[in-house]
Amino acid sequence: MSADRAAYYRVAIRRRRHLDVAFAVVGLGCLMLGVLTLTVLFVEMAVQGLPRLGIDFLMAFPSRHPGEAGVLAAWVGSLAIMAVTALAAVPMGVAAGIYLEEYAPRNLLTTIIEINVTNLAGVPSIIYGLTALGLFVYLFGLGHSVLTAGLTLALLILPIIIVATREALRTVPDSQREAAYACGASTWQAIRDHVVPGAAPGILTGIIIGLARAIGETAPLIAIGAVTFVAFLPPSPVSPDFPFISLDWLMAPFTALPVQMFNWTVRPEEAFRANAAAAAFVLVLMTLGMNGLAIWLRYRLRRQTRW
């Protein structure tokens, strides 16, 4: 009897182990499919683009001669837009996240806002571009400028930052808040000195993932009037005369890396395709750099937090 039962369990256990292995294999297969596709794409891009890559490529303006064309205006444009995006989206997104998570009462209005924020994160980016065209370009009269582009992408990544901030705040144990209150801290003091520092790694990761998404966006930039041929840099934000800071660059016409890349892929000359690949490489490096920064910051901050 007991031998029967033992045999039965052995069979059952073996079957479950097989299932276990089978799932691991399927899972690994799915993972490899994604990773391999990415690797193949990356290698092909590198092989096509690397011969063009170099300091000249980074420091040259676009040209009709594929060998002389470069991405200077494009990467500077991308960087300037990212600066505006970060300055607009980060304070707003983090503040909104903190309010929703720490202050907002649980009622119908908050629920509606929450559902909306989550849904906004999934709206196609072209919709943001068209909204911004009507709002920033025509209604506010900001023109087809760096400022408009930065604000558009800020709108686009705002939901991402809000959601990430809230997730990060939720990981801070309530005991931290309660301990702060017990010592007589106000809500704001508790948040400023304990909750936000504890959630900082998660918030930063969210911000940088948002910015990394924004830097690759093409459709909204084209919708708000990114131009393809720009052979100059926006005016410098620092000026030699008083007041030493100039905001002219915000109103300058712009191009960005993805827009420049797109233009090169549709040119008749085959040689422009190598340029497009090289520009893609620069873009991927910028994105990887931002993600790397996120990982490093998270690592450093995690080491500081103990609870």
Place this chain on the structure above:
Amino acid sequence: MSPAIRCGCLSVLLSLLVAGCAPSESRALVRIDGSSTVYPITEAVAEEFQKARERRTWVTVGVSGTGGGFRKFCRGELDIVDASRPITATETAACRASGIDYLALPVALDALTVVVGPRNPVSSITIAELRRIWAPEAHAQVLRWPQVNPHFPDLPLKLYGPGTDSGSFEYFTEAIVGRARASRSDYTASEDDNLLVTGVASDPGALAYFGLAYYRENAHRLKVLGIVPPEGGEPVLPSVDNVRAGRYRPLARSLYIYVNGRASTRPEVRDFVRYYLARAPELVDEVRYVPLAEARYAEVREAFEHWLAGGRPAAAVGERG
């Protein structure tokens, strides 16, 4: 502030600094947008112009299609619009409504080339045959080559063409079908002409039409069809000479720039247009379009100066190819 947040602020500040390593005085700006067909010419001129001016004048060139370009132009957002077809009545009305006067200047010629796969034995086609292929009535009906002409090889007919937003589409449908924008829609349409080239190059039964520059760049892997003129006779190939002499009909067209009247009072816009017309013969050929005859450029230059001096534009400049 935690060190990490401070570090974040610092990096934002740094990027602000890097974003502007250019000198700070603001400059004269010429805004151009419009047709993707004209873009390579304008880009070449803009590149040379900014070099010649040592980048003291800014020129931006966008690509939003002839239609999109005219919409912006008639709202007064552009100084010059690139156009691969003349302005339409609706667009003229829009411009007039916002008080914008303009002058059309032909700058080059383009030929819509009809190409097939390199292994296709067909070498010429008539306008009537093209109409049979592309008319709206052919939709889901004309699917094999012999349906067009019994002498054609028995291959499936696979069609490629530009997207409906492009000036090429409007021009081709007008010239072939007789009505602008009337076309069958069961074909592979793409705004990216390279996609059309790739599609046709790999398929013996395929047929496509697109601008001459894309054919000249890919001539080794495509076969171009001669077009039999409407009144009959020998098929004509879209060579530079044939296009310029007006023998490649009806698929040769003029490419234009339209200059905003108010903008033309600004010296940078005037200078840019003058530079454009002076360098066009050489630059147009370099980007693989067909330059106008030298005498024609002289006429266009003269018309522009006449207009600047306050004269009425000679109607012929805008209309004649």
